[in-house]
Amino acid sequence: QVRLQQSGPGVVKPSETLSLTCSVSGGSITNYYWAWIRQSPGKGLEWIGHIHHTGSPNYNPSLKSRVTISMDTSKTHFSLRLTPVTAADSAVYFCARDRAVWGDDAFDMWGQGTTVTVSS
Amino acid sequence: DIQMTQSPSSLSASVGDRVTITCQTRQDIRKSLNWYRQEAGKAPQLLIHDVSDLEPGVPSRFSGSGSGTDFTFTIISLQPEDVATYYCQQYDALPITFGQGTRLEIK
Numbered sequence: 001q002v003r004l005q006q007s008g009p010g011v012v013k014p015s016e017t018l019s020l021t022c023s024v025s026g027g028s029i030t031n032y033y034w035a036w037i038r039q040s041p042g043k044g045l046e047w048i049g050h051i052h053h054t055g056s057p058n059y060n061p062s063l064k065s066r067v068t069i070s071m072d073t074s075k076t077h078f079s080l081r082l083t084p085v086t087a088a089d090s091a092v093y094f095c096a097r098d099r100a101v102w103g104d105d106a107f108d109m110w111g112q113g114t115t116v117t118v119s120s
Numbered sequence: 121d122i123q124m125t126q127s128p129s130s131l132s133a134s135v136g137d138r139v140t141i142t143c144q145t146r147q148d149i150r151k152s153l154n155w156y157r158q159e160a161g162k163a164p165q166l167l168i169h170d171v172s173d174l175e176p177g178v179p180s181r182f183s184g185s186g187s188g189t190d191f192t193f194t195i196i197s198l199q200p201e202d203v204a205t206y207y208c209q210q211y212d213a214l215p216i217t218f219g220q221g222t223r224l225e226i227k
Contacts, residue, residue: 059215096163
């Protein structure tokens with residue numbers, strides 16, 4: 001059974017960097033894309049971007065200048081980096097498995113979510 | 121970006137009722153649409169992919185239909201455990217986008 005476990009700080013100061021990691025266990029990381037999605041009361045669910053194990057990420061244009069999604073060389077986890085952050089980046093952040101390789105771009109496995117608050 | 125317009129934003133229905141949620145787009149997304157449910161405090165759960173294909177383990181009282189710009193999600197007979205917020209999601213073009221959600225409550 002594939003499991004996604006998120007880790008990272010819950011509070012980030014304005015203008016600093018939000019960094020989250022999603023560890024994948026129980027299954028192969030090579031046959032899927034891996035995504036970051038966030039959810040805030042004001043904007044609902046927002047796709048941030050995704051990455052394939054070949055290393056070619058796609059980003060939401062609204063965040064592209066500030067976001068980096070990477071995958072570690074051992075391919076057991078992937079990460080999100082967003083900088084600089086503002087209060088508008090306060091949200092619940094989810095990592096998810098994305099079936100884009102199989103054609104339906106559906107998010108069929110999710111991490112537990114991390115509530116990130118941008119505050120000084 | 122492809123904007124997803126979901127309606128209603130909330131609804132209240134009785135156990136056993138038939139419930140319908142719609143999702144509309146301004147541009148043709150063919151059949152590139154998925155549906156999710158999200159219980160309070162939890163991550164979304166994929167219910168239906170490619171408009172009408174149920175994920176393994178999803179009860180048959182859930183169904184989806186449509187193509188192009190108009191899509192429908194139906195619960196044939198509402199159950200108490202169906203209380204949640206439901207979202208549509210398109211993947212016809214990046215960036216992937218979601219509807220704003222429909223909060224479903226039991227009367």
